[in-house]
Amino acid sequence: MELRSYIIRRVLLLIPVLIGVTLFIFGITMLFPPAQRATLYVTNMRQLSDLPAIIQKYGLDKPFFVQYGTWLNQVLHGNLGWSRAISMPVAQAIPHLLPATLELAIFAVPLIVLVGIFLGTKAATHKDKPLDHGTRVVAILGWSLPSFWLGLVLMMIFYGYFSGLLPPGRLGVQMDILVDSAAFIRYTHINTIDAILNLNGPVLLDALRHLILPVMTLSVINMAFIMRLMRSSMLESLGKGYILTARAKGLAEKVVVNKHARRNALIPVITVSGYLFAGLASGAVITETIFSFKGIGWWAWQAAVMLDIPSVLAFALFTATLFVVINLLVDILYTRVDPRVRLGGAVQ
Amino acid sequence: MEDLVRIRDLTVRFHTYEGVVYAIDDLDLDIRQGETLGIVGETGSGKTMTALAILRLIPYPGRIESGSIVFFDKGLRSELELLKLSEDKMRSIRGCKISMVFQEPGSALNPVYTIGDQISEVYLLHQRQELGRQAKRRIDSLLGNGGTLAASIKRPFWRWQSRLYNKIAEGSNPLEPRILSHIPLFRRLLWRLKDEAGLLTVSMLKDVEIPDPDRVAGRYPHELSGGMKQRAVIAMALACSPELLIADEPTTSLDVTIQAQMLELFRRIKADRGASVLFITHNLGVAAEVCDRVAVMYAGRLCEVAGVEEIFLHPMHPYTKALLEAVPMPGKELQTIPGALADAFNPPPGCRFHPRCPSAMPTCQHERPKLKEVAKDHMVACYLY
Ligand SMILES: Nc1ncnc2c1ncn2[C@@H]1O[C@H](COP(=O)(O)OP(=O)(O)OP(=O)(O)O)[C@@H](O)[C@H]1O
Ligand code: SF4
Ligand SMILES: [Mg+2]
Numbered sequence: 189m190e191l192r193s194y195i196i197r198r199v200l201l202l203i204p205v206l207i208g209v210t211l212f213i214f215g216i217t218m219l220f221p222p223a224q225r226a227t228l229y230v231t232n233m234r235q236l237s238d239l240p241a242i243i244q245k246y247g248l249d250k251p252f253f254v255q256y257g258t259w260l261n262q263v264l265h266g267n268l269g270w271s272r273a274i275s276m277p278v279a280q281a282i283p284h285l286l287p288a289t290l291e292l293a294i295f296a297v298p299l300i301v302l303v304g305i306f307l308g309t310k311a312a313t314h315k316d317k318p319l320d321h322g323t324r325v326v327a328i329l330g331w332s333l334p335s336f337w338l339g340l341v342l343m344m345i346f347y348g349y350f351s352g353l354l355p356p357g358r359l360g361v362q363m364d365i366l367v368d369s370a371a372f373i374r375y376t377h378i379n380t381i382d383a384i385l386n387l388n389g390p391v392l393l394d395a396l397r398h399l400i401l402p403v404m405t406l407s408v409i410n411m412a413f414i415m416r417l418m419r420s421s422m423l424e425s426l427g428k429g430y431i432l433t434a435r436a437k438g439l440a441e442k443v444v445v446n447k448h449a450r451r452n453a454l455i456p457v458i459t460v461s462g463y464l465f466a467g468l469a470s471g472a473v474i475t476e477t478i479f480s481f482k483g484i485g486w487w488a489w490q491a492a493v494m495l496d497i498p499s500v501l502a503f504a505l506f507t508a509t510l511f512v513v514i515n516l517l518v519d520i521l522y523t524r525v526d527p528r529v530r531l532g533g534a535v536q
Numbered sequence: 537m538e539d540l541v542r543i544r545d546l547t548v549r550f551h552t553y554e555g556v557v558y559a560i561d562d563l564d565l566d567i568r569q570g571e572t573l574g575i576v577g578e579t580g581s582g583k584t585m586t587a588l589a590i591l592r593l594i595p596y597p598g599r600i601e602s603g604s605i606v607f608f609d610k611g612l613r614s615e616l617e618l619l620k621l622s623e624d625k626m627r628s629i630r631g632c633k634i635s636m637v638f639q640e641p642g643s644a645l646n647p648v649y650t651i652g653d654q655i656s657e658v659y660l661l662h663q664r665q666e667l668g669r670q671a672k673r674r675i676d677s678l679l680g681n682g683g684t685l686a687a688s689i690k691r692p693f694w695r696w697q698s699r700l701y702n703k704i705a706e707g708s709n710p711l712e713p714r715i716l717s718h719i720p721l722f723r724r725l726l727w728r729l730k731d732e733a734g735l736l737t738v739s740m741l742k743d744v745e746i747p748d749p750d751r752v753a754g755r756y757p758h759e760l761s762g763g764m765k766q767r768a769v770i771a772m773a774l775a776c777s778p779e780l781l782i783a784d785e786p787t788t789s790l791d792v793t794i795q796a797q798m799l800e801l802f803r804r805i806k807a808d809r810g811a812s813v814l815f816i817t818h819n820l821g822v823a824a825e826v827c828d829r830v831a832v833m834y835a836g837r838l839c840e841v842a843g844v845e846e847i848f849l850h851p852m853h854p855y856t857k858a859l860l861e862a863v864p865m866p867g868k869e870l871q872t873i874p875g876a877l878a879d880a881f882n883p884p885p886g887c888r889f890h891p892r893c894p895s896a897m898p899t900c901q902h903e904r905p906k907l908k909e910v911a912k913d914h915m916v917a918c919y920l921y
Contacts, residue, residue: 429643435593436638437658437772438631451648527648527756 191520194531198516202509209508210501214256217497222248228259228498230270231277269498273490278502281487287377288358288483289472291395294378295403296468300410301461305454307411308418312426312453313445323415330412335471339405339478346401354401356479363394402479406471410464417460421453428452455526462518466511539608540780540812541567541590546603548585548594548836555881559585559598561836564907567780569610572806572813574827574844576820576859578877582836583816584639587782590814591634592618592626609633610779632662635773636782640789641765645757651768652753655740656733658775663736664729668704671728675701701728736775744771744801763794767801774805781805782814787822799826820863824848829913832856835878835888838907842914852916854893887918895920 217225226239229246243249246258262269268278276284311323346354359367359379366372366388367379375385380399383392425431426449434448435441472485480486484506491499523529543565550557560582567573575583588594590605605618607629618626638644646654659667675698679691703710704726716722734753741749744767757765766786773781783802787795803826806813817823823830824844831841832855840853851857861871875892878884884891890900899919907917 429638429640430646432593432595433638433644433769433772434646436591436630436636438627438629438661439657440627448646448649452646525648527650528758 191531195516195520198512198519202512205508205512206505209504210260211256213501213504214259215252217501218252218255220495220497224495225497227272227496228269228501229262229267231267232270233275236270268502271487271491271496271499271502273487273494273496273499278498281499282484282502282506285482285484285487288481289476289485290483291358291378291380291399292402292406292472292475292481292483293468294380295399296406296410297465299403299407300414300464304411304414305418305450305457308415308457309422309445309450309453311415311419312422315423320419323419327412327416330408333408335405335409336474336478338408339401339475342401342405343478354397356398356401356481358395358398358481359391360394360398363391367391398479398481402475402481405475405478406468410468410471413464414457414461418453418457421456422449425449425453451525455522458518458522458525462515465514466507469507469510538569539566539606540569540610541608542604542606543586543590544604544606546586546589546605547601548582548589548598549601550598552597557598557880558836558883559880560589561883563603563836563838565831565838565841567812567814568829569608570806570810570812571828572802572815572826574815574817574823574830575833576817576823576830577833578818580835580877580880581833583818583833584784585836586833587636587784587814587816590618590780590782591630591636593630607634607780628662631658631773631778632776633778634780634782635776635778637766637769637773637784637786639785641762641769642757642789644769645765647757649756650753651741651755651757651760652734652737655737655753655768655772655775656730658772659733659736660729662776663733665705665707667729667732667736668701668706670732672698672701672705674728674732697725697728700725704729737771740771740775741768744768744774745797746771762790763797766790766794766798770798770801770805774809777809778811780812780814782816784816785818786815788817788819795822802826820848820859832859835880835883837888838915838917839889840914840916840918841907842911846911846914850911850914852910852914852921853918854895854920855889858892 217228222243223239225248226242226246227236229242230236235242246262247254250258266279268282270276271278271281274281274284307323311320314320342354343356347356358364367374367382372382372386372388372391375382379395380392383389383395426445428449430452431444431449434444439448469485472483473488474485475481476483476486477489484503487499488503490496491503519531523531543563546560546563546565547558548560550559563582563586565573565586575586577583585594585598589600592600594600600619603619607616607618608614609616611633616625616629618629621629645651675694679694679698700713700716704713713726716725738749738753741752746752746764746767752760752764752768757768760768770783770786773783786802787798790798799822802813802815805811813826815823815826827844829841829843830847832839832847832853834855840847840851840856842850847856848860851860855873858871858873862873873892878888878891884901886902887893887896887900887905890896893900897919903919905917905919907915908921910916910921
């Protein structure tokens with residue numbers, strides 16, 4: 189199948205997925221009285237003082253499907269409701285908060301993938317040697333620590349014990365002011381990237397200082413997982429006949445491992461990493477909350493606590509879209525690595 | 537005839553958790569120039585390990601414990617003690633002077649690379665200088681013709697390319713192409729090497745009688761039949777015109793008609809190229825068809841070596857006789873060899889075959905029989921002779 193038509197088909201598939209997800213969550217919100225749900229239709233601060241008018245106008249006492257239709261219509265017109273959690277329209281909240289989460293992902297994902305694959309390969313080629321045992325211990329530790337616990341302990345050590353060495357938040361107070369001043373141009377709202385583009389060293393360092401702990405909390409478990417998967421997959425690959433063929437050709441061991449074994453070993457890792465990255469969204473909720481790293485995940489938690497229904501719905505839409513897009517990317521990557529797999533088909 | 541490979545006192549053991557496996561025990565074997573030597577024996581007798589020992593590719597936890605394998609390099613007119621070579625030197629022999637075809641064509645090819653890429657790899661590795669020479673020749677012919685504007689604009693680039701490939705052709709690992717080949721984008725500037733390797737690959741595929749070699753070169757292994765894959769593997773092994781081709785049961789996993797074609801191919805290869813072939817099989821019929829001499833192995837030791845007619849007409853070792861009896865023939869009752877295969881962890885002392893041997897004598901139980909030349913060009917390790 190051609191790549192473009194495949195992508196179009198998969199993106200179209202997103203529509204029923206999103207309808208299903210929203211039907212489900214919208215259904216749950218029906219349990220709350222209309223006054224609680226009225227913020228779904230609020231677009232500015234003033235309307236908050238006259239909720240009965242909203243209830244009247246948008247028919248919040250009508251049957252479920254009528255209400256769902258009305259809401260959907262609003263969403264299609266770009267009105268996602270009012271977020272009480274951060275006191276702004278949801279449609280503005282997403283671009284406001286996404287850069288922080290993206291910043292976490294920019295650091296966490298390469299760390300998970302590249303370091304995981306690198307260490308997994310090394311562990312396999314050094315099977316039963318100290319390096320293998322060492323990475324195994326790290327993996328077991330990484331695995332057995334729940335990420336919220338790891339986050340809290342890291343915070344206790346590096347913020348509490350070392351008095352403020354690695355603080356929570358995205359930037360220190362001073363830098364926060366500097367960043368919002370006219371002297372600093374916000375190209376992307378991703379602090380590290382903006383700092384580099386503004387050639388501002390202090391902001392960059394401060395941003396990195398705030399990133400270390402949340403990135404660690406977010407990556408360690410997943411990295412340990414990829415590493416172990418890569419190790420076993422690599423060991424299996426190294427035992428295959430084509431590896432002996434490659435050695436018998438006279439190839440250097442480095443080429444045998446990095447070219448012939450690794451490409452095959454990556455196949456199962458790619459499959460699994462799709463699920464893993466979709467799962468990062470929930471990891472982000474925990475991490476961002478612990479470190480008050482104000483991104484999408486932090487907002488989702490705030491929203492849940494405050495019964496901020498529009499925000500919760502928006503978060504659900506966001507994660508569902510993310511899941512479908514990541515799976516699409518993984519599927520495409522899969523066909524690039526394994527010629528036996530065709531787009532949209534099974535292994536031949 | 538002169539020897540190409542001379543194996544002496546070769547001992548290979550596997551140190552496993554359950555104990556030590558005596559895979560090969562004090563093996564002496566010669567492979568002569570231009571001959572096809574067959575190794576036959578039951579499963580586990582050490583045929584594959586003998587071949588892998590020559591390439592020094594015994595898998596972990598196996599180890600070559602002692603012995604010597606001397607390779608007489610025709611090209612260099614020198615003797616090489618393979619077991620003492622550096623790993624780098626050994627690599628330059630593997631796939632070039634000595635190459636191997638493995639039992640399972642299905643698993644011998646890497647599923648994620650095309651057939652062409654996998655064969656080209658051999659040329660790019662062992663014949664870089666030759667490829668560089670070819671590439672330079674091609675660029676020089678480009679430089680020579682055409683006075684168009686486009687040609688005159690490109691000319692400085694071609695001149696530089698010509699110099700670059702000339703450096704590669706002169707060998708000794710020059711700096712400029714070495715740097716280029718390590719930088720991802722610049723590596724492209726060396727694309728002509730790949731192109732030349734691709735041309736050689738296609739002609740090699742044609743040589744092993746693959747129809748439509750241009751298309752097959754772009755195919756992935758799963759798109760080819762078993763016979764095609766085996767031909768591709770053979771093409772890979774023959775790419776650098778090796779002096780010794782080792783074929784480990786190359787026909788076992790193929791169906792009978794393909795098997796016959798493959799044996800024909802091996803006969804032709806040998807006739808065309810004058811290479812020696814070490815042909816491993818447990819099928820005596822196959823050995824009779826392609827081999828000049830046959831070596832019989834049992835439990836990691838050599839029992840008997842002789843010319844193919846001699847061994848089939850006058851087998852001497854009781855194990856060889858038993859093997860021949862076990863070949864199914866029309867109108868003959870099928871004989872099996874009584875007793876079980878020797879235990880690899882606790883091989884019987886003395887002659888390894890004595891628990892199953894109909895002519896065993898008391899000495900056979902504790903004294904190892906030596907390999908002796910009993911008739912002209914006919915060696916046997918047995919106390920009967
Ligand atoms: N990885 C290993 N670990 C332990 N022992 C091994 C290993 N590989 C091979 N051996 C032992 O080495 C001996 C020789 O094996 P080899 O593969 O050379 O036999 P073969 O004659 O090629 O048999 P086949 O006809 O089945 O291919 C066997 O006894 C086997 O048990
Ligand atoms: S040495 Fe003895 S046991 Fe071994 S084959 Fe000869 S007769 Fe049989
Ligand atoms: Mg074998």
